[in-house]
Amino acid sequence: MLLVRCPWCGDRDEAEFRYGGQADVDYPADPHQLDDATWGEYLFVRANPAGSFDERWVHTAGCRRWFSVVRDTATNEMRPDIPRRRESR
Amino acid sequence: MTVPQKVESETATTDVATAQRHSPLEHRAAEFERRSASGARGVRLREEPFLTQLDLRTPPGGSSAASVAEALGLPLPAANRATGDEHDAVLWLGPDESLIVAPDGRAESLLRTVREAQRGGSGSVVDVSANRTTLRLSGPMAREVLEKLCSVDLHPRAFGPGDCVQTLLGRVVVVLWQLDREPGYRVMVRCSFAEYLADLLLDAMAEFLDG
Ligand SMILES: [Zn+2]
Numbered sequence: 001m002l003l004v005r006c007p008w009c010g011d012r013d014e015a016e017f018r019y020g021g022q023a024d025v026d027y028p029a030d031p032h033q034l035d036d037a038t039w040g041e042y043l044f045v046r047a048n049p050a051g052s053f054d055e056r057w058v059h060t061a062g063c064r065r066w067f068s069v070v071r072d073t074a075t076n077e078m079r080p081d082i083p084r085r086r087e088s089r
Numbered sequence: 090m091t092v093p094q095k096v097e098s099e100t101a102t103t104d105v106a107t108a109q110r111h112s113p114l115e116h117r118a119a120e121f122e123r124r125s126a127s128g129a130r131g132v133r134l135r136e137e138p139f140l141t142q143l144d145l146r147t148p149p150g151g152s153s154a155a156s157v158a159e160a161l162g163l164p165l166p167a168a169n170r171a172t173g174d175e176h177d178a179v180l181w182l183g184p185d186e187s188l189i190v191a192p193d194g195r196a197e198s199l200l201r202t203v204r205e206a207q208r209g210g211s212g213s214v215v216d217v218s219a220n221r222t223t224l225r226l227s228g229p230m231a232r233e234v235l236e237k238l239c240s241v242d243l244h245p246r247a248f249g250p251g252d253c254v255q256t257l258l259g260r261v262v263v264v265l266w267q268l269d270r271e272p273g274y275r276v277m278v279r280c281s282f283a284e285y286l287a288d289l290l291l292d293a294m295a296e297f298l299d300g
Binding site: 008009010012013015016060061062063064065 | 168169182183184186240241254255256257262
């Protein structure tokens with residue numbers, strides 16, 4: 001079991017949360033211009049690093065708010081997401 | 090095509106609805122009594138039906154929040170806390186969301202009060218009294234019972250009167266609110282999950298039934 005830190009409620013059991021996948025996946029500016037492969041890439045393809053990963057969680061059984069964390073996928077260590085520019089994505 | 094009958098005046102409709110309403114656990118009141126225990130290792134369960142509950146959304150720290158708090162006569166609570174007492178209280182639900190709790194029959198007047206206070210500002214208030222019913226769990230062993238079902242630390246060093254969290258009991262989302270040191274708790278649960286939660290609690294209480 002993971003202990004997940006909700007920025008509002010504090011440390012809670014993982015069972016109170018749902019996972020929201022990779023953070024900061026931008027919606028395409030003009031989806032109609034995309035071919036199927038690019039649209040498919042947007043919908044289904046995500047980074048899969050062994051290490052730091054920015055991701056979304058929602059505290060479904062608590063305050064029901066979405067938030068971002070940085071999780072080390074190798075150790076499951078979680079720390080708060082620090083807002084920063086992500087121009088490279 | 091039939092023409093719908095004209096709806097009666099709102100007051101009359103409300104009176105009829107009040108007279109005919111049923112709470113989710115009223116048919117189990119005698120069972121709760123029978124399966125409660127007093128004494129040094131006792132724990133008691135009963136339903137507190139029909140509490141007035143209003144969902145309040147208001148940006149924290151703003152002028153709207155201040156005027157609502159003043160109109161209610163209660164400060165808006167900090168995270169994981171409740172203000173007020175078991176009769177009139179405000180429970181924290183989220184960074185911009187609270188639950189106003191009051192005795193049965195207070196919804197309309199409280200809605201008016203809060204909407205008046207919100208006038209010109211931002212925010213909303215909605216009557217959600219029918220969403221949840223309330224279970225009162227109290228007695229020396231009440232914490233032991235909850236600890237079988239709950240992952241939040243309820244030890245007095247971490248949780249006490251006025252603390253209030255939304256969490257899971259078993260597999261169901263609840264608002265868990267400690268009222269006093271006995272300890273006594275209110276567990277507010279969606280009506281359709283109330284039977285499941287009552288079964289869980291009664292099962293967890295069984296070992297204390299014979300002292
Ligand atoms: Zn939370």
